[in-house]
Amino acid sequence: MANDYKVLYRKYRPTTFDEIVGQKYSITMLKNTIINNKISHAYLFTGPRGTGKTSTAKIFAKTINCENPKNGIPCGECPSCLNSNSADIIEIDAASNNGVDSIREIINNVKIAPTFSKYKIYIIDEVHELSSSAFNALLLTLEEPPSHVVFIFATTNIEKVPITILSRCQRYDFRKLTNEELTSHLLNIAQKENIKITEDAIEEIAYLSDGGCRDALSILNQLSTSNENIDLNTVLSNYGSVSSVQIKNIVNAYMEDSYEQLKNIFDNIEKSSIDYKVFLKKLVDQFFSEAITCKTKNNNSMYLKIKNTIFELNDLINKININVDPFMLIFLVLIENIQTTENIKSLENSVVKDISDNAIPKKQVQPKEKVEIVTEKKNITIEEPIINDDFIEKLRVVRINNCFAKADKNLLMSSKERWESFNSKIGSTDMIKSIIIDTNVVLASENINIITDAQESIVDMFNHNLHSIEEKYKEIENATLHFIALTIEEWEKYKKDYVKKLKEKYIYQIMEEPIMEQGPSLTEEVKENNYEDIISIFDKEKVEIK
Secondary structure, eight states: OOOOOOOHHHHTOOOSGGGOOSOHHHHHHHHHHHHTTOOOSEEEEEOSTTSSHHHHHHHHHHHHTOSSOBTTBOOSOSHHHHOTTOTTEEEEETTTSOSHHHHHHHHHHTTSOOSSSSOEEEEEETGGGSOHHHHHHHHHHHHSOOTTEEEEEEESOGGGSOHHHHTTSEEEEOOOOOHHHHHHHHHHHHHHTTOOBOHHHHHHHHHHTTTOHHHHHHHHHHHHTTOSOBOHHHHHHHTTOOOHHHHHHHHHHHHTTOHHHHHHHHHHHHTSOOOHHHHHHHHHHHHHHHHHHHHHTTOHHHHHHHHHHHHHHHHHTTTOOTTSOHHHHHHHHHHHTSOOOSOOHHHHHHTGGGSOGGGSOSSOOOOOOHHHHHHHHHHHHOOSOOOOHHHHHHHHHHHHHHHHHTOOHHHHHHHHHHHHHHHHHSOTTSHHHHHHTTOEEEEEOSSEEEEEESOHHHHHHHHHTHHHHHHHHHHHHSOOOEEEEEEHHHHHHHHHHHHHHHHTTOOOEEEOOOOTTOOOOEEEEOOOOOTTHHHHHSSSOOOOOO
């Protein structure tokens, strides 16, 4: 007898646009494409694994072949909709069909008209796995495709896709799902499947899946096979995770400069089966949250101390090997950055001797007076002037004003491309990567870009690290550019204010940037904007003037 059981990620694979979790922008744009009958010949879906790229490709393919779609949704009644295994929708896994011969077979078949649908659609998953010769063979077809053919590419590694292919596709970026989105989705499925699980266990699964819906469902599926109640400890013990309470205790002991408390916590961790990678990620996340809090409260000395520790922990990832206890190295990094007058020679005698010389971080743990450590840390960690909130606010007013004054649509398009390029080239262990990974360029002038992010904490971190970000941008993109960050909500308000000023014939003036605590001053006058200027500044954004 055949086994009809389906694992959760297959059973709950989306079959309609409305079932796709967390990709509202991309889904809305794809629906509009269908509603307005503006079907392109090639699409590229990019993003982390398990975020809905292939599922969306299948739904999109089915919808554009529907004879009577309504508001971007297939009718479900026409022959194309009823034929679930349509011969006109061809799925190819580039990981196992990456040679030029496979692509030549596609090229020969694209000339043949669809069997009974409007389009013959090729969905090529993991397209970055194609060889260089395969990409070159595909290029000519993408340049002059038959009107009845649509290509949908999906990839988790956009950097490996040649620019010649990228430039011929409409690109849609699929982001990681938030913990809130995953938690809500998992709770809903758990209720449908009668899985008894606590909410904090669901939240831990969401964290462990790192924004991937498929990974989250796989974890839930595995834990549910025991038919027992699933609580937080079940998840922690099965996946080598660590509770948020333990992480917060470590951070609190670190901030209170309590060596003894840190030592006791790490002694207990040594006896457990915690995955050091999960542990390190949670620890850095908590430190990042504390750094934002310190910056908000103008506690600059603690902010610099935490910032230095975060960088050292990130560097530590590359130093850990199978011959060294990773938790011991993490412990050493933490106590190096605490301020204590205690004699910790016992640590050197009992711990350091157990670590091979080539694995020990170069800095040795030495007892120092409190004042000496503060002085040393200032010399090490200050890479840019300490920017206070008042200065950031003044700078923000000036840069937003000046960017509006000189904004241009063509610059916006090229700036977006450059920003994406910059984002992709930064290493995953670079602190700047964690700040800019989900940001977008929404307004651009020759010298200034306005950046947005959904989270206020990220925007705050971005603006307080402007110097580092601008220097990194200059190093990677070989271009000098200034930035300022806003939340998406703040950007919407500034945009409405801009429209209002245009209506009132407001004359923008270039403002001089402040130098630390000096306020901006007005200098030259620029041209008067009119209503038509809105179109030249905002890219694909609908603006209503009342």
